[in-house]
Amino acid sequence: MSQRPRGPSDSFRHGPLAVSTSDEGAGDSAGTAVQAQGLTKRFGEFTAVDAVDFDIEVGEAFGFLGANGAGKTSTMRMIACLSPISGGTLQVLGLDPMRDGPQIRSRIGLVPQDDTLDLELTVRDNLYLYGRYFGLPRKQLRERVEELLEFARLTERADQRVDPLSGGMRRRLTIARALVSSPSLVILDEPTTGLDPQARHLLWDRLYRLKREGVTLVITTHYMDEAEQLCDRLVVMDAGRIAAAGSPSELIEQWSTREVVELRFEPEGHQVHGERLADLAERVEVLPDRLLLYTDQGDATLDAVRSRGASPIAALVRRATLEDVFLHLTGRSLVD
Amino acid sequence: MSSSGVPMLTLPLRVLPPVGLGRGRARLLVERNVIAYRRGWIFLVSGFFEPLFYLLSIGLGLNHLVGHLAIGGSSIPYTDYVAPGLLASSAMNGAIFDATFGIFFKLKIAKTYDAVLATPLGVRDVAIGELAWSLIRGTVYSIAFLTVMAALGLIASWWAVLCLPAAMLVSFAFGGLGMFGTCYMRSWQDFDLVSLAIVPLFLFSGVFYPLSLYPGWLRIVIMVTPLYQGVALLRGLDTGVLGPALLVHACYLALLGATGLVGASRRLGHLLLP
Amino acid sequence: MSFFPQLPSAVATRQRRARLSPALRAYQYNLLAYKRTWRGSVTTTFLYPVLYLAAIGVGLGHLIDHGSNQAVGGVRYLWFLAPGLLAGTAMQIATNESTFPVMAGIKWLKTYLAMLAAPLEVTDVLYGHLAWILTRVALASGVFLAVMAAFHTVPSGWAVLAFPAAVLTGAAFAAPVMAFSATRETDQSFVVLYRFGIVPLFLFSGTFFPVAQLPGWLQVVARCTPLYQGVTLCRGLVLGHLGGWDALGHAGYLLAMLVGGVLAARVTYRRRLVQ
Known part of the structure; x- marks a missing residue:
């Protein structure tokens, strides 16, 4: 883990509402894209989403952070009107998903976790046909498709089938597809899972551009860095509930110290050292491979550790991240 | 990084007013299949030839060996007898393939319908659209087959103009039934069941010879199978041997197709919108 | 000819395996894979040929034999049809097994490449x-011959020779089709091969009716097709009315296809798999 530069997301925070996507017209309650109260999803006995509350403002990038099975995807599917709600209330773009599903979906772009691209069609036809599903007229759509191919950097692949595309290309195509109807709300479920770092950065760049255009983004992810990079505000989900909510910096401030000292000892020594050094930090986390000391003065704490005669194999002082927030809130680390 | 901006600004598209959304867009599924088959047209075209080859082989090759068969008091050559039966199986073949393999691929493998449902389209659009496509494919095969029959002089009666709508009913029935069954399939292995149904139907439903050769109980079993209904309907129309039974056959097929459509629609809702 | 090598038992030592010829190890791979998937092939391999025999042979045969008892080639129709279906089934199974599975070996599952990564040529x-494909053909032919015997359609002791004749028919198709499959990029051409090659061959090569029923020029074409050789050979051996030289002629034709196919496949396989 290394020192992370502050993501550019900070400068976009609470950017201008509305702008070009003037879709929020009739029915939209002032500036709120999605409003959930006591939102619940049950599958038989199992409660996937357990009475969660959140508001997503128009034009912001809102994140759902959590491990697999935390209830993120179920929440996404309810917002996208793909899953009837089991309890509570939900309003999307001022409409009721249970009643106005098609109308809401016509204004949403969905990037599902598995791309669901049409394997029997070419890249271009995937975009074209998706636009047709939204009822866009053919001629207009053809121009639009070329623009989106450019946006997704897939123009050269336009006449190929989808199969031979790399994971990153498929993801970009899926995002371009979600934009074909110029949606005012784009939902992205794990947009960069399984991509290499280069492909992820290219995708993030495309998402920044969208946000700059005023599109509301709803993102689920289990990558901390992604959440910090992209999201203005986020909620941490755990076992179907919201464990915390706020901007990335607020969350770090609220749930973690400013800095973290990471220590590595011989694997069997972490527990013992954790107990010995507990009084040097506000909080200590013992992980299988390392020891985390939460403190506001990292260097001072590290000196204190050394003066106690503890000699870690490796030591590192870093700023706290959302990973630490998550660890604190759920007691589990959020690795893949 | 590409210099292209987000196209949102360059071409602001307004989504159409939400009138009739989720309804009446089934034709877009048909449009999808047309585009998808542009590269696989050979699959469509070649599918028509199998029944045709059977007509030329069994129908013509065995014509002299079998001789004439009695139907409704008159006696007709074997080729004339077998042709409407093969028309019915052509209509069945045309509809069943996309309604089973095609839909399963899109439903479970490619997850095409998941993508479709994230747009204003609904499950009913999917079910109607896919059945319409199967029906179209079956109809095209039927038209081609009827043309060949006419060219070979195998059409005996003016009632045969009704053969086309009747063949469409066969396609409708098998399309609906196939789609409904496919919604319950779990893996490709289950598709052995499809051919396990189709091959015996093709061989034993009276396409090649009258049911009178069978023992009584077997005759009754076969008479309730859908292909027999189609064969009987088409043979009656083609040879001009009419009767109220033909109406019963037609109603049976229409009912079967409609049941399949409704059932598939419901089941797709369960599967895709949990 | 032993197509049924012992399965390697759990205790088979590495040494014993090392002594197996490399091709046999490639064969064993197919055998082991089949042990997991054989159920699906039971219908195509065993059931459908029997259904055709029952529907067309017994059902339609009843109509054909109705007028005169000696309608087709001097025998009952069922007797006429059964050996034709035997050869036709051998062709179908051989072709099926040498199209999609070859594509799977090269492209979809890449099992060929995995074998080549092991020390196999x-x-x-x-x-x-x-060898594996011929095993499948042999299994199907054996079962079908047994069914034929159960239908009392095997009047002559020579019928035993129809078994190798059916396998040879399968081999004559398998080898050239394998050579062809190794050159393909998609399975689209398999559908074309099946619908415009295999189905017409099955229907017009004297399987269901004597080729003499065809128009004159088509008779000549039909007599030149490979399946006609297989059908005539099997039928002649089962009914015991084939002259020795004729039998050799048909068998020689099929053998030539096998050899030619293998030579071609050696080239196309190498071209496709060694880069």
Whole structure:
């Protein structure tokens, strides 16, 4: 883990509402894209989403952070009107998903976790046909498709089938597809899972551009860095509930110290050292491979550790991240 | 990084007013299949030839060996007898393939319908659209087959103009039934069941010879199978041997197709919108 | 000809395996894979040929034999049809097994490549797979012959020779089709091959009716097709009315296809798999 530069997301925070996507017209309650109260999803006995509350403002990038099975995807599917709600209330773009599903979906772009691209069609036809599903007229759509191919950097692949595309290309195509109807709300479920770092950065760049255009983004992810990079505000989900909510910096401030000292000892020594050094930090986390000391003065704490005669194999002082927030809130680390 | 901006600004598209959304867009599924088959047209075209080859082989090759068969008091050559039966199986073949393999691929493998449902389209659009496509494919095969029959002089009666709508009913029935069954399939292995149904139907439903050769109980079993209904309907129309039974056959097929459509629609809702 | 090598038992030592010829190891791979998936092939391999025999042979045969008892080639129609279906089934199974599974070996599952990564030569992969396909054909032919006997359609002791004749028919198709499959990029051409090659062959090569029923020029074409050789050979052996020289002629034709196919497949396999 290394020192992370502050993501550019900070400068976009609470950017201008509305702008070009003037879709929020009739029915939209002032500036709120999605409003959930006591939102619940049950599958038989199992409660996937357990009475969660959140508001997503128009034009912001809102994140759902959590491990697999935390209830993120179920929440996404309810917002996208793909899953009837089991309890509570939900309003999307001022409409009721249970009643106005098609109308809401016509204004949403969905990037599902598995791309669901049409394997029997070419890249271009995937975009074209998706636009047709939204009822866009053919001629207009053809121009639009070329623009989106450019946006997704897939123009050269336009006449190929989808199969031979790399994971990153498929993801970009899926995002371009979600934009074909110029949606005012784009939902992205794990947009960069399984991509290499280069492909992820290219995708993030495309998402920044969208946000700059005023599109509301709803993102689920289990990558901390992604959440910090992209999201203005986020909620941490755990076992179907919201464990915390706020901007990335607020969350770090609220749930973690400013800095973290990471220590590595011989694997069997972490527990013992954790107990010995507990009084040097506000909080200590013992992980299988390392020891985390939460403190506001990292260097001072590290000196204190050394003066106690503890000699870690490796030591590192870093700023706290959302990973630490998550660890604190759920007691589990959020690795893949 | 590409210099292209987000196209949102360059071409602001307004989504159409939400009138009739989720309804009446089934034709877009048909449009999808047309585009998808542009590269696989050979699959469509070649599918028509199998029944045709059977007509030329069994129908013509065995014509002299079998001789004439009695139907409704008159006696007709074997080729004339077998042709409407093969028309019915052509209509069945045309509809069943996309309604089973095609839909399963899109439903479970490619997850095409998941993508479709994230747009204003609904499950009913999917079910109607896919059945319409199967029906179209079956109809095209039927038209081609009827043309060949006419060219070979195998059409005996003016009632045969009704053969086309009747063949469409066969396609409708098998399309609906196939789609409904496919919604319950779990893996490709289950598709052995499809051919396990189709091959015996093709061989034993009276396409090649009258049911009178069978023992009584077997005759009754076969008479309730859908292909027999189609064969009987088409043979009656083609040879001009009419009767109220033909109406019963037609109603049976229409009912079967409609049941399949409704059932598939419901089941797709369960599967895709949990 | 032993197509049924002992399965390697759990205790088979590495040494024993090392002594197996490499092609046999490629063969064993196919055998083990089949042990997991055989159920699906039971219908196509065993059931459908019997259904055709029952529906067309017994059902339609009843109509054909109705007028005169000696309608087709001097025998009952069922007797006429059964050996034709035997050869036709051998062709169908051989072709099925040498199209999609070859594509799977090269492209979809890449099992060929996995074998080549082990110390196997391209020819080992080819011969191993061909031997496996012929096993499938032999199994199907054996079962079908037994069914024929149960239908009382095997009047002559020569019928035993129809078994190798059916396998030879399968081999004559398998080898050239394998050579062809190894050159394909998609399975689209398999559908074309099946619908415009295999189905017409099955229907017009004297399987269901004597080729003499066809128009004159088509008779000549039909007599030149490979399945006609297989059908005539099997039928002649089962009914015991084939002259020795004729039998050799048909068998020679099929053998030439097998050899030519293998030579071609050696080239196309190498071209495709060794880069």
